[in-house]
Amino acid sequence: MKFELKGSDKGSKARAGVLHTDHGIIETPIFMPVGTAGSVKAVHQRELRDDIAAQIILGNTYHLYLRPGLDIIQQAGGIHKFNGWEFPILTDSGGYQVYSLSGVRKIKEEGVTFQSHIDGSKHFFSPETAIDIQRTIGADIIMAFDECTPYPCDYTYAKNSMDMTHRWLERCCNRFDNTSSHYGYEQTLFPIVQGSTYNDLRKQSAETIASFERDGNAIGGLSVGEPAEMMYEMTDKVCAILPTDKPRYLMGVGTPENILECIALGIDMFDCVMPTRNARNGMIFTTEGIMNMRNEKWKDDFNPIDTSLGGHVSTQYSRAYLRHLIVSKEILGAQIASIHNLTFYLWLVTEARNQILQGNFVDWKNDMVKKVTTRL
Structure with missing residues (x-):
């Protein structure tokens, strides 16, 4: 994967770039429609391509792992062949979904044990299994396994969680670097900055994530209930640290206003369920x-x-x-x-x-x- 900057704005930190993948190029800034289970709700792939002009879509590891399951996706030849989308795909590691299952999961250093929202069956995700699952799904960009902290979150919990996310990242990178794509095209791994809404933790996490020198970097743990101005403050702080020659992905954001303001802060990639979820509600x-x-x-x-x-x-x-x-x-x-x-x-x-x-x-x-x- 290669990222090229094509221009920047003189009055802000906004950038225009091109992200090259084996399934095509992505012109940034970009919004990624969310196809949680490999399908953007109520939208055909042809409409995504021809009418919406989507360049990349997002799938979710947790949901695809549970249904249809890895055997089916692997038999199909990977997620692109399974869902008929020939262009780039990014998969979330499942960390956010595990976070949202707070009543039915247990987080330990080894990983997370959780119950399926479908049938209550027990499952286990570790940094290693999250990479293995995403290798099998076959997305172009895969995410490191992390813990998304809630808002509000006390400082001690946020720091302990961030430290564990960093340790998990090292395990993710080791697993990723010692495995290969199942389907003959390149995959790349993005780490995720955490640290809740604490300036010093966000700074420390951004510096740690940048030190891994991956092809791109993500910012997680925002847009989880904190005021918009706080989200912008954290985003600005992190973007000032993350390398300028790598794409920056702000996860789960957001409203049109959020997207515009965060482009001005230097963000290149966005995803959110809002456009489709709100559409279904009128x-x-x-x-x-x-x-x-x-x-x-x-x-x-x-x-x-x-x-x-x-x-x-x-x-x-x-x-x-x-x-x-x-x-x-x-x-x-x-x-x-x-x-x-x-x-x-x-x-x-x-x-x-x-x-x-x-x-x-x-x-x-x-x-x-x-x-x-x-x-x-």
Whole structure:
């Protein structure tokens, strides 16, 4: 994997780059649609490629390990052949999902024992098994196994957790470096910065993660309930330490405003379930603001969803029709809304890239933040 910087913004730390993988290039900044179980909910792969213009999608180790299971994925020839997505894929190590199962898991130095949310069966993830599982799944970019601390989190717990994450990272790297891809193409491993919302811990973790000199680096443990300004403070501190010649991935973020502000701080890669989850509940993101399609005001609005955005879904269907589908709980409503919201998110990061390369990012970003936070 290779990362090239193509330009930077004079008024901020925003960058435009190109990430090369064996399944294609990724132009950054980029948003990765979340396909937890190998599928972005309500969206075909062709729509991801042709309508949304996604360049990379995200899958989850925990969910794919439980269902369909590693044997099925391996028999298929890896995740790309199993789900029909021919472009880059990133897998989360499962650390966040284990974190969310706080009532049914036990964390020890060796790893984590947890119960399946499907049938209650017991399973064990260690740094080594997390790497082995991701080797079998076959994503282009795989994540180190870490512990995601909750918010709020006391200092002692945050430090102990961070130290264990660093020890786990060394084990992940050893396992990764002593194994190879099952399917004949290159995989790469990203470590994850932790440290909760403590400045000194974030600094220490960023320095430790940078010292491993992997192909890219991630920032975890944010967007877990802390105020947005605190997230920006931690992100800024970490980006000042992580190497400039490697991509930086802020995990699980976020709203359009979050993405724009964090691009300005030097983040290159994002993922979040928000565009598809909110779409299924009738929240639509547009170039002029946010629409709640359950509101009566859209009942007789026959204008397209968003003509400025382009794309056949956003221009073909009216707001009134989409509202009708959402209120009627028609599956097509969830499909249209999901495709539209993902199209908007990919448009947002693509336009941010264009503005960075043109030298206009800060003014454009400030104007867009006002628009994307407006309730229509």
